[in-house]
Amino acid sequence: MNPFRFAAPPVFYPLAGRLLPWFTAAAVLLAVAGLYVGFGIAPTDFQQGEVYRIIFIHVPSAWMAMFIYLVMAGYAVLTLVWRSKLSAMMCRALAPTGAIMAVIALLTGAIWGKPTWGAWWVWDARLTSTLILLFLYLGYMALVAAIDDTTRADRAGALLLLVGVVNVPIIYFSVRWWNTLHQGASVSLTASPKMASTMLTGMLLMSLAAWMYAIAAALHRVRSIILQRERHTRWVRQLFA
């Protein structure tokens, strides 16, 4: 079987429709489980008190904001190298969700920062690079919306994504490279976690929920984009015959 056949909109559109309810259900179930563990089981933090529970949305949204951008950069490569139509559509479908995740990460971070740092915002390396990530998302969406020729818009957007991807490792390593007010990574692949296991479980469940949600939102949006772009084709018109 040729896996590239799924890059054809007539093949991907029904597949996305079949996958969508599963990802949506998984997002809801994982979010309910994560909130139950986060608020019902995880203990109060001995230093920060109850306010630390913002972690259950702040960290997953920050991870997703970075990860979605990396995925978009991957699709940008496919757009530029193989001129795959679906890859460009996936970039467009992912961008608003990535931007929303960045906004959630920044705002929940500000709300968390006030009681713990005494400030809503500081020009810290982690915060500033995450703000730049939000601007990259907004810039990408503005750029592709501003160019009428779809193919040119896709290619220009893909270039911007590839240039901006350098910001993602800067965000991730900023807490190591510079002295920042933002705390270091609580979870790492190479070290044991620096938090109670129930806190970690809640955070990971919420992170999985955020993944499922982002996939569901992207699948939903890309189906609309496919309909808009392919509306003059016979296969789309036959869908609603």
Add this chain to the structure above:
Amino acid sequence: MLESHLSYLAVAYGFTALAIAIECVVLLRTRRQSIEQVRRERDLDLDDHYESIADPRNEAATP
């Protein structure tokens, strides 16, 4: 202290729920508009010759 912390939590979770709710509403509206656009254009049949289903870009994204 506890009340103040709970209000920070409420604002953070409330904002997140609102952001996700807005995205979901926009997604559903966009989907409905796309379907309406397809139906409207098909009914008007403004474009008599459909793009061929055999558009090479539809067929495969093979390198």
